[in-house]
Amino acid sequence: MLSRNTFHWVLAFADSGLLTSAVYNELDRLREVGDPPRLGEPGPVLAALAAGDPDQLAPLLGNEMQAAAVSLDPALARALRAGVEAGALAGIVSGSGPTCAFLCTSASSAIDVGAQLSGAGVCRTVRVATGPVPGARVVSAPTEV
Incomplete structure (x- = not known):
């Protein structure tokens, strides 16, 4: 795992x-x-993740597919703007979209940003999440008793 610290999204x-x-x-x-x-280059992003510093990570977030996703769905630009205006440090389109991910300074900030986005009319729904999470991993088969 690149970071042992928690990031709020x-x-x-x-x-x-x-x-x-x-x-x-x-x-x-x-x-x-x-x-x-x-x-x-990924080096600065990896360093920010290792440091666990959301302020250091925020300006480094990016997605090469974001411009294409926003071109096809301009409402994503409104959602990204609304998230930052609500207090997120940064926002990006996740993958090919249409989900937007917003990095926040703390759990309470994430709750506030989520609440404001919910009422802004720029998305269907929001979820607050933390990371890192372990992700997929191999587990041993259960043994019969």
Whole structure:
């Protein structure tokens, strides 16, 4: 695990969905006509995760697919803006969308951001989460008694 410290997140689930294939196609199109943002080297992100400092991590968050997702669903830009205006340190589109993830300074901040997003009309629902979590792992088969 890269971090032993807890990070506090708000996940905002959009009213509509996006097909991953459509987002990849849009990313290809954006790359043909311009130069959408690309992520930097992972070293600073890994250092911020290891430090457990959300203020250090926030400006490093990124998703190369975000521009394509926002291009296909401009409501995501409104959700991202609303989350930061509500007090999140940063917000990103998760994967190919349409979920937005917001990094917060604390558990209470995440609850506040989630409550404000719930009432802002920019998403279907929100969830407050913490991480890191162990994720998938192999467990031994149960033994019969």
